[in-house]
Amino acid sequence: MNSPHWFKYASPVAFFPLAGRMVPWFAVPAVVLTVIGLYMSFFVAPVDFRQGEGYRIMFIHVPAAWMSMWLYVVMAVYAALGLVVQTRLSSMMAQAIAPTGAIFTFIALWTGAFWGKPMWGTWWVWDARLTSELILLFLYIGVMALRAAIEDSRRADRACGLLALVGVVNVPIIYYSVKWWNTLHQGASISMTKAPSMAATMLWTLLVMTFAFWAYSFVTSLMRVQTIILERERHSEWVRDLVGKP
């Protein structure tokens, strides 16, 4: 087959060293942005006139929630590519993203509870936003558990790909839940259609923390996909050569 040049990196053997080289390029920004973001969260962003210091939870809660949804979409796109184009690497990337997505979903729920308790007076309510985010966590866990339950990795790719694709319908539900249903959760403070309803320093802090989490997600996904490639290509000559090196 006469494949275009960029297709070269769709093969695990070519992508493995590339992933290794890319890790520091995301690790350094992740650390730098986290330090800047934390500094801004605690020392630059002013005290909120209604919620006092408690609102600072927002600077991890909102970026974590955004990442939890975004990573699910990315995972679903890779899963779709794996199903349609049948590139093995796409399914491996989908597999590599799931645990990080699950962790950000957990963080969004956890920090939400720790923010809800002092402000709403409760750790948890079964409202649309919180429930759909919990379903997102179950979807991530479901994809990972399904993967673990199926011995044959090609069959696991297809099953997990389908589940990931079906579950993507939950993402717009989470996003619009605060509009569609009456909920305790506040609406979006930042929207793509109108000017953000918050101070510029708060907005910048949110963005810096979001990019920090994003860079971190690249680091973990790339590290994880390397291990996945090793395991799944273990019978190939290049992996045997690689692990044989001192």
Added chain:
Amino acid sequence: MTWSEFWHMGGYALYVWGSFGVTAVCMVAELIALKRNRTEVFRRLRRIRNIENS
């Protein structure tokens, strides 16, 4: 602002540090687990290869 005021977080210490702390623990734990898993996979594949070669 003094350090004790900082840690006190205007009375929200439990909630703010409970959020930032658990987030930090999750992210650091994920990195450690990834590193460990990688070393373990390398070791296992090397062992299999050595058995097959001998």
